[in-house]
Amino acid sequence: MRIPKLVIFDCDGVLVDxxxxxxxxxxxxxxxxxxxxxxxxxxxxxxxxSMVSVQKEVEATGVSLGAD
Known part of the structure; x- marks a missing residue:
């Protein structure tokens, strides 16, 4: 296996939407x-x-999403 010379982390979605x-x-x-x-x-x-805020909003409607 070849070791890459460069790894790019696109954490804000600028390079890939x-x-x-x-x-x-x-x-x-x-x-x-x-x-x-x-x-x-x-x-x-x-x-x-954030996924935490989405989970809170969804669970406020009575749908349980669990810990995962």
Whole structure:
């Protein structure tokens, strides 16, 4: 295995737009947990927020997301 000469961490999404990908997965996870949410809903309501704040908002509706 070759050792890379450079590793780039794109933690703020400047190089790769990961916000849309994250919102698509979030919509899937929330829907599976019993909180119906579309990609558009997640993008509008949860973009830029921490997962802790999203979990608190969702669980305030009575849907339990668990510790994971």
């Amino acid at each position: 990961t916000e849309n990908l994250a919102n698509r997965r979030l919509a899937e996870w929330l829907s599976t947990a019993g909180y119906p949410a579309s990609f558009e809903y997640c993008r509008k309501n949860f973009s830029g927020r």
